[in-house]
Amino acid sequence: MPEMPEVEALRQFLGEHLAGRTAGAVFPVAVHALKTYDPPVTALVGEPFGEVARHGKFLDVGVGDAHLVLHLARGGWVRWSDKLPAAPPKPGRGPLALRIRLGEPDDGAGLDVTEAGTQKRLAVYVVRDPAQVPGIARLGPDPLDPDFTLDAFAALLGGERRQIKGVLRDQGVIAGIGNAYSDEILHAAKMSPFKLAAKLTPEETARLYAAMGTTLTDAIERSRGLPMRELKAEKKSGLRVHGRKGEPCPVCGDTIREVSFSDSALQYCPTCQTGGKPLADRRMSRLLK
Incomplete structure (x- = not known):
């Protein structure tokens, strides 16, 4: 299960790789992982990536005026590819839950959100404010926050x-x-x-x-x-x-x-x-x- 150090490493990696790029296409493969519907995940298409943040074990990717928030749970992970398959992914029994392909001039690169195992607990949210995610709203202090004395x-x-x-x-x-x-x-x-x-x-x-x-x-x-x-x-x-x-x-x-x-x-x-x-x-x- 990814915990704070791994999610922080993902935050740093994605912050570096998504800066200055846009979301070209979004494929919600595992609909059960989507926990919100307004705004829809497709609203991210064409929007620029912004700050990538972390809230406890939640990963928060700014996209335009929205936030793509991921909770990877026990078997979730994020995979980066410089060359994703050209064909849109098909829903099935595989681990792929969400694919985001970057827009021009980065066509082909992007990331996959996957989940291994039979316990499907991966959660994907698209919200206007991260505080709208119930798990984030109830979080205690971050142990590495300077104010956590x-x-x-x-x-x-x-x-x-x-x-x-x-x-x-x-x-x-x-x-x-x-x-x-x-x-x-x-x-x-x-x-x-x-x-x-x-x-x-x-x-x-x-x-x-x-x-x-x-x-x-x-x-x-x-x-x-x-x-x-x-x-x-x-x-x-x-x-x-x-x-x-x-x-x-x-x-x-x-x-x-x-x-x-x-x-x-x-x-x-x-x-x-x-x-x-x-x-x-x-x-x-x-x-x-």
Whole structure:
């Protein structure tokens, strides 16, 4: 699932490649992915691309007076091509959901929005204001915003009686962090994912805040300048505990363990995070919403 660092890398890439260009043709291949109808997606045709922004895990492409907003969910991605097929795409069972071909003089170049897997959660919006997208309207602060200080972070955690893993993933509390980077942040902070957020000491809160900033900033820097086709591999190669069940911890050498939930799993190092004690592998998906 693309999280804030990958979406930020996509933002930077598209911002550079779409500047000064126009949308020549728009093909909504997977109609189920379209979540708005006014203005229609075809209204983007002939319009110049503007600023490309990010709101948490939402990608926001300015096109004329409208905004093309993408939420890539679990299996979505954006692919750039310098030479798209000449024939219009046909709706089918493939991964293609939306194609945008650039206008003259860039005929042939463009981007595809795709979605892999059977769970179709990709969302495409065309709106006049990004705040019209419900998911954006309810977002919490961006963890890399200069205004998101340690004091602001501590204030958010103060009333949270949930486990810290779930709090980090809650987009209404902090925007942009998902399952993978919450595992990485907690490992860097040497903190159990089951620790209650409201019971963190000032020292633990400061350690977690620092780990969050360092982990996300490092991930963005590793992705900077990479072609879009290499971003997924870069994310996977940079993860130290997430997705690495059974492998040695790169810090202490202990075996990385896993806790499974109804639709996801977390990974952690017992020595680094839980005092050497394995966590119970019980189904507690309600705590990770």
